Amino acid sequence: MNPRITQRIAFTFLFLSTLLILVPVFLILLMIFRDGFQALSWQFLTAYPRLGMRAGGIFPAIVGTVYLVAATLAFSLPVGILAAIYLSEYAKDNWFKRVIEVAIVNLAGVPSVVYGLFGLGLFVIFLKFGASILAGSLTLSIMSLPVIITASREALGTVPLSFREVSLALGATKWQTIRRAVLPNALPGMITGTILALSRAAGETAPILFTVAAFYLPRLPRSIFDQCMALPYHLYVISTQVPNVKLSIQYGTALVLILLVLAMNIVAIVIRAQFRKRKLW
Amino acid sequence: MVKPKIEIQNLTVSYGPIESLRKVSLDVSEFEILGVIGPASSGKTSLLRTLNRLNDENPLFRKQGRILLDGLDIYTKMDVPLLRKRIGMIFALPAPLPLSIFDNVAYGPRLHGIRSKRELEEIVERSLRAGFLWDEVKDRLDTPAMKLSGGQQQRLCIARSLAVEPEVILYDEPCSGLDPISTARVEEAMQQLKQKYTQILVTNNTKQAARVSDRTAFFLMGELVEIDRTQKMFTVPQDQRTEDYVSGRFG
Amino acid sequence: MMKSRRVLEFFIEGAIFLAGTVSILFVILIFIFLLKEGLALFRTVSVWEFLAGKNWYPISDPPRFGGLSLILGSIWVTAGAIVISVPIGVACAVFIAEVAPRWLREVLKGSVEFLAAIPSIVLGFIGLVTLVPLVQKIFGLSTGLTALSGSLMLGFMAMPTIVSIMEDALTAVPRSYREGALALGATHWQAIWRVVLPAASSGVIAALMLGIGRVIGETMAVMMITGNAARIPTTLLEPVRTMTATVAAEMGEAVQGSPHYFSLFAIGIVLFLITFIINLTADFFLHRKK
Numbered sequence: 001m002n003p004r005i006t007q008r009i010a011f012t013f014l015f016l017s018t019l020l021i022l023v024p025v026f027l028i029l030l031m032i033f034r035d036g037f038q039a040l041s042w043q044f045l046t047a048y049p050r051l052g053m054r055a056g057g058i059f060p061a062i063v064g065t066v067y068l069v070a071a072t073l074a075f076s077l078p079v080g081i082l083a084a085i086y087l088s089e090y091a092k093d094n095w096f097k098r099v100i101e102v103a104i105v106n107l108a109g110v111p112s113v114v115y116g117l118f119g120l121g122l123f124v125i126f127l128k129f130g131a132s133i134l135a136g137s138l139t140l141s142i143m144s145l146p147v148i149i150t151a152s153r154e155a156l157g158t159v160p161l162s163f164r165e166v167s168l169a170l171g172a173t174k175w176q177t178i179r180r181a182v183l184p185n186a187l188p189g190m191i192t193g194t195i196l197a198l199s200r201a202a203g204e205t206a207p208i209l210f211t212v213a214a215f216y217l218p219r220l221p222r223s224i225f226d227q228c229m230a231l232p233y234h235l236y237v238i239s240t241q242v243p244n245v246k247l248s249i250q251y252g253t254a255l256v257l258i259l260l261v262l263a264m265n266i267v268a269i270v271i272r273a274q275f276r277k278r279k280l281w
Numbered sequence: 282m283v284k285p286k287i288e289i290q291n292l293t294v295s296y297g298p299i300e301s302l303r304k305v306s307l308d309v310s311e312f313e314i315l316g317v318i319g320p321a322s323s324g325k326t327s328l329l330r331t332l333n334r335l336n337d338e339n340p341l342f343r344k345q346g347r348i349l350l351d352g353l354d355i356y357t358k359m360d361v362p363l364l365r366k367r368i369g370m371i372f373a374l375p376a377p378l379p380l381s382i383f384d385n386v387a388y389g390p391r392l393h394g395i396r397s398k399r400e401l402e403e404i405v406e407r408s409l410r411a412g413f414l415w416d417e418v419k420d421r422l423d424t425p426a427m428k429l430s431g432g433q434q435q436r437l438c439i440a441r442s443l444a445v446e447p448e449v450i451l452y453d454e455p456c457s458g459l460d461p462i463s464t465a466r467v468e469e470a471m472q473q474l475k476q477k478y479t480q481i482l483v484t485n486n487t488k489q490a491a492r493v494s495d496r497t498a499f500f501l502m503g504e505l506v507e508i509d510r511t512q513k514m515f516t517v518p519q520d521q522r523t524e525d526y527v528s529g530r531f532g
Numbered sequence: 533m534m535k536s537r538r539v540l541e542f543f544i545e546g547a548i549f550l551a552g553t554v555s556i557l558f559v560i561l562i563f564i565f566l567l568k569e570g571l572a573l574f575r576t577v578s579v580w581e582f583l584a585g586k587n588w589y590p591i592s593d594p595p596r597f598g599g600l601s602l603i604l605g606s607i608w609v610t611a612g613a614i615v616i617s618v619p620i621g622v623a624c625a626v627f628i629a630e631v632a633p634r635w636l637r638e639v640l641k642g643s644v645e646f647l648a649a650i651p652s653i654v655l656g657f658i659g660l661v662t663l664v665p666l667v668q669k670i671f672g673l674s675t676g677l678t679a680l681s682g683s684l685m686l687g688f689m690a691m692p693t694i695v696s697i698m699e700d701a702l703t704a705v706p707r708s709y710r711e712g713a714l715a716l717g718a719t720h721w722q723a724i725w726r727v728v729l730p731a732a733s734s735g736v737i738a739a740l741m742l743g744i745g746r747v748i749g750e751t752m753a754v755m756m757i758t759g760n761a762a763r764i765p766t767t768l769l770e771p772v773r774t775m776t777a778t779v780a781a782e783m784g785e786a787v788q789g790s791p792h793y794f795s796l797f798a799i800g801i802v803l804f805l806i807t808f809i810i811n812l813t814a815d816f817f818l819h820r821k822k
Contacts, residue, residue, distance in 0.1 A: 007721035011631055017623035018632075018640065021691050025647045028658050079551050086552025090545070092340055102815060103555040109742075109811040110562065110804065111749025113776045116783075117800040121565040125788070142558050149555070162376040166438075169333060170389040170445055171366030175541045180388070181378060203651025206751040206776075210783050232653040232752075239657050240756055247661070254654045265649055280379045280427040 032255050039252025049216065053234075053242050058253055063220055064228030065260065068212065069202050071137030071224065072144060077194050079141070080148030084190070087149070088156035089178055108146035112206040115143050119211040134224045136212025143207055144197040151193020155186040160281060188275035192268045199264035203257060205232040215241075231257040284352060286311040286449065286479045287332070292346035294327050296339060301327040303503045304346070309449075312475055316494030316511060317483040320526065323500040325483040329451045332481070333368045334361050350449075366393065369442035373454040375434035377426035382409075382418050385426045385437060389445035404444050412440030413470045432463020439470055450474065452482045456489065468493050487527055491515050499523045566804055570797035573597065577791065582798060588762040588773075590782060590792045597795045601764045603802070605679070605772035606748055608765055609758060612683025613690060613747045618740055620687075621694030625739075628695070629702035630724050641699070648692035656753035659685040664757050671769055677759030680768040685757055686747045693746045694739045697818075701735020702728060734817045741814035745807050751776040775799050 047057030091097040119139030129135040159182050167177040205213075213233035221228040235253045238245040285308035294302040302324040309315050317325050327336070334355065336342040348355050355364050366389075378385050386405045395401060405422070409415040414436040418429070426437055435455055442450060452471070456464040471480060471493055484490050490497050491511060498508040499520075507514065507523045518524045525531055573582065577597045585598020628640045663685060668676030705728050713723035729736075759771020760781060779796045786792040 003719045003722055007719045010721045010725070011627075014623045014627035014631055017620045018627045020620055021624050021647070021688075021695070022640070022643050024688065025643060025650075028650070028655070031658065031662070032654070079554055082548045082551030083554055086548045090548060091552060100552060100555055102812070103559045105815050106559050106808055106811050107555055109745050109749070109807045111751065111776055111807060113751040113779050114562070114566070114749075114800050114803050114807075117569075117779065117797055118562045118565050120783070121569055121797070122561065126565070145555065145558070162372065162374070163378060165335060165338075165372065166376045166378060166441075167388070167392075168338070169335060169365055169370040169372075170392060170442065171362045171364075172392045173362050173541060175544055176362075176392055180392070185379060199649065200651075203653065205651075205653045206780055209780060232651055235653050235657055236752060236756075239660060250657065250661075254657055257651060258654060261649055261651060280425055 029258075032251060032258055035248065036251035036253075036255030039246075039248040040255065044252055045256070048218075053216070053238050054245050054249070058231070058234060058256065060217055060220060061229040061231045061234040061253070062256065062260075064230045065202055065232075065257075067133055067221060067228055068137050068140065068208070068230060069198050071133055072140040072201050073194070073198055075138060076141035076144045076148055076197070080145050080194065080197075081152050081190055083145070083149045084152030084156060085178060085183075088153050089174070089182070104146045104149055107142070108150075110143075112143070112204055113209075115139055115207040116210050118142075119207055124211055130225065131210070131212055131214075131227050132225045133212055133221060133228055136208045136228075137224075139207045139211050140201040140204065143204070144194075144201050147197035147200070148190075148194050151196070152186070152190040155189025155193065156182065158189065159185045185281075188271055192272045192275075195264055195268035195271070199261045199268070202264065203232055203261050205230075205236055208233060231260070283311070285309055286351065288347075288349040288352075289328075290347045290349070292328075292331065292344065292348065294324070294331055294336070295341075295343050297341040301503055302331070305500075305503075305505045306346075307498060307505055307508055309479060309481060311479050312477075313495045314471060314475060314480045314482060314493055316490030316497040317481060317500060318485075318487050318490050318497060318526070319500035319506075320531070321485075322502070324503040325500055326453055328500070329370065329453050329481065329483055332449075332451060333365050333370050335365075335370065337361065366445050367447055368449040368451060369445065369447035370451045370453065371435070371438050371442060371455045373457050375431055375438055375458070377429070377434050377437055379425070379427060381423045382426045382429070382437060383422040386441050386444050389441060393445065405440075408440040408444040409437075411443050411470075411474065412436045413466055413473075414440055430463070432459050432466060435459060435463065435467055436470060439467070443474075447478065449479045449481070452480065452484075454484055455482075457485065464489070487515075499526060501526070563804060566797055566801045568797075569794055570799075570801040571794075573791060573794035573798045577795070582795070583802075586764060588778070590795060591785070595791060597791070597798075599775075599795075599799065599802075601762045602773055602775045602778050602799065604764050605758070605762075606774040606776070608679050608768065608772060609682040609686060609754060609774055610744060610747045612679060612768055613687035614740065614744060616683060616687035617690045617694055617743060617747075618736075621691050621739065621743070622698050622736060624691070625695045625698035625702060626724060626729070629699050630720070630728065641696075644692050644695050647689075652689065652750060653752045655685060655689055656756035659753060659757045667769075673769055675759065675771065677757060677771050678769050679758055679765055679772045682754050682758035682772070682774070683768065685753055686750055689750065689753060690743045690746045694743045697739040697742060698732070698735055701732040701738070704735075705731045738814045738817045741810050741817070745810040745814070748810075749776065749803065749807055751780050755780050775803055779803075 044057045046059050048059055050056035119135055123129045123135035123138050124131055163181045164177050167181040208230055212227055213230050214227040215237060217227065217229055231253065235257060238253060239250050287309040289305055289307050292302055292305045319325055330336045331344060332348060353359060378388060383405055386408050387401045390401060390404050406415060409418065414433060417433060429437060456467055474480060482494055494511050496508060497511045497514045499506045501522055507518060507520045515527055518527060582597055582599050584600050586600050587596040587598040588601055589596040628637055632640060659681065663681050664676035667678060667681045709727050709731055710723050713727040754774050755777035758774065760773050760777060761771035762773040765772045779799050783796055786796055
């Protein structure tokens with residue numbers, strides 16, 4: 001067959017495949033926005049669920065998710081950044097470093113439900129934290145580490161070698177060099193990566209199923225040892241466990257969750273763009 | 282006889298299987314400008330990076346022999362950050378930090394614990410004057426250093442090094458990216474600095490060495506071929522290889 | 533240098549080193565905890581029964597923990613998902629990397645990555661309200677909660693993984709390969725098909741492996757749309773239960789310390805090992821290319 005015709009057929013197939021992926025994404029978003037929008041109201045966002053989730057709002061779920069994200073940030077950011085600093089600035093290129101890198105890749109690939117089991121076994125039961133924000137956020141933190149470490153390493157790698165050499169040549173110690181010449185310039189990239197990791201954590205259900213999520217709580221959690229409600233779990237519950245929940249409420253919950261995730265992604269992207277613009281090197 | 286500022290004794294440097302310097306011995310007197318010339322890969326930069334122990338960062342670096350600063354072995358009897366404070370380095374490509382001019386110069390002193398604003402301002406002014414840059418930037422100390430021209434940046438780097446009050450300054454082909462006027466300014470600065478500092482200038486430009494240095498050392502493929510008063514090196518060198526390099530027959 | 537600063541730095545660098553090793557620590561910890569609770573199952577149930585037994589009746593009396601239906605459920609759904617997603621994903625990656633004009637490339641990449649950002653619970657929900665009824669109608673079934681629905685949705689969810697790995701592999705192919713082929717008179721497509729794709733073949737394998745890992749590990753979406761019937765499927769149009777869905781669905785009912793409880797951790801061991809091996813293999817292929 002004429003190669004030109006083959007090319008035309010092939011390229012059409014490629015184009016259609018791309019559409020096959022992108023069109024549903026677009027449609028899904030459209031659906032959620034359109035059908036969820038009706039449920040969105042000030043009351044929806046600030047009221048408690050009533051009638052067994054069939055009416056009212058999703059306020060405690062929103063707050064719960066915020067608490068979880070905040071706690072996850074507190075645990076995962078410092079560890080992630082320090083680990084990235086180790087890999088980028090201190091670790092020698094040997095088998096040990098390779099093992100660490102393999103471990104990170106594996107942590108990234110562990111199924112979320114296995115994280116749930118792990119969190120249950122270690123934090124809830126063994127360490128006796130019980131089902132709590134503490135247990136849930138620790139689980140989510142470990143899950144977020146690979147993304148944070150990888151993004152932070154990349155950020156550190158973009159800092160030019162000359163900054164380090166100049167600092168050392170002026171009589172700085174290694175840590176001084178990292179703290180003053182390297183870290184400030186890598187921080188925006190690290191923060192971007194962390195926010196993206198957190199946006200993923202915010203949407204996860206399986207890790208929090210057994211470690212923190214509560215079906216219904218009449219009050220907001222008061223300490224880190226309390227359980228909390230959460231948006232992803234709430235959506236799961238009202239779409240599969242509770243019968244006869246108005247579809248608009250389900251869509252509304254999905255919409256709020258997506259908007260939250262979207263907002264975090266946008267913040268991360270904006271930070272990255274601003275940094276690139278201001279960067280002098 | 283006055284003891285030399287720096288004594289290099291039988292120095293051999295290698296990076297893994299590659300040998301960069303072989304059995305190099307030479308002394309550097311205080312307050313002199315020693316020019317180091319030679320073709321590429323002759324070990325000149327290795328020499329400098331071994332002197333301020335920047336080579337320690339390279340996991341493949343191995344050295345044999347001794348280097349003494351004021352009689353003390355810099356590899357066994359000295360704290361590395363302190364050594365690097367005493368021996369400063371100017372790199373080939375001007376490397377300002379992404380900070381203001383003021384913060385660039387103040388970077389070193391701040392490292393070593395100086396915090397008072399007044400003290401820092403004094404140090405910054407003093408250093409920028411010594412680097413022949415003060416008049417050009419005194420009104421805009423808070424602007425980003427990276428906006429300066431290449432020549433100004435390099436003088437900034439000199440000022441930055443001076444701010445930590447070194448005793449020795451190493452220059453690794455500092456003018457290679459600069460235009461003739463900037464080069465002249467940098468060379469002028471070096472001459473002025475002679476009064477207080479010992480300087481070692483590595484350069485690809487033999488004419489620059491002839492202009493600036495008191496003595497010159499010629500390196501070829503890791504070996505110190507000849508070292509002598511500059512005047513003599515360039516007119517009646519002892520070694521044929523020196524003669525060939527200096528007169529441009531290779532390089 | 534001040535002694536106190538020295539001491540402080542020593543501790544900071546110690547913390548840095550500890551943080552660096554933390555990932556190894558957690559992988560080992562996860563494995564240990566899975567083993568701790570999961571191996572306890574095998575005091576009362578044989579490994580063979582667990583892996584090959586056909587009957588998963590954890591709450592009957594006596595309980596049966598034959599996990600074959602779950603394992604096969606995972607395999608069926610995953611296989612279906614991969615069959616759908618790899619060809620389309622690779623094709624999309626080729627389109628983005630080789631055919632699309634430069635200005636469009638970033639838009640397309642961003643859109644595909646956007647899919648990755650959507651939480652799986654949301655996709656499961658959407659699948660439940662749109663895909664499941666659709667499958668039911670098209671195939672005239674009594675319920676649309678089938679392995680096919682699961683495969684379709686999961687294949688869709690695996691796209692970002694496959695597209696991005698494949699796209700990286702394609703852009704890593706040196707320009708000279710393409711240009712060499714074009715200089716010999718090949719059409720753009722021929723250059724892609726005969727030169728670029730083969731050169732990026734380890735990328736295909738890596739994408740395949742990581743796609744499998746992604747799909748096999750998915751929990752919520754699959755739990756919501758595959759029907760949760762722990763039976764060995766004979767066709768894709770029946771409800772199935774995957775390993776991940778089983779753990780998520782039954783953990784709430786399992787009494788701590790009971791064989792049922794242990795059995796769910798045992799499933800966790802299987803899942804962990806599978807994804808461990810897959811990741812190791814994919815990583816090997818990705819690094820071999822370099």
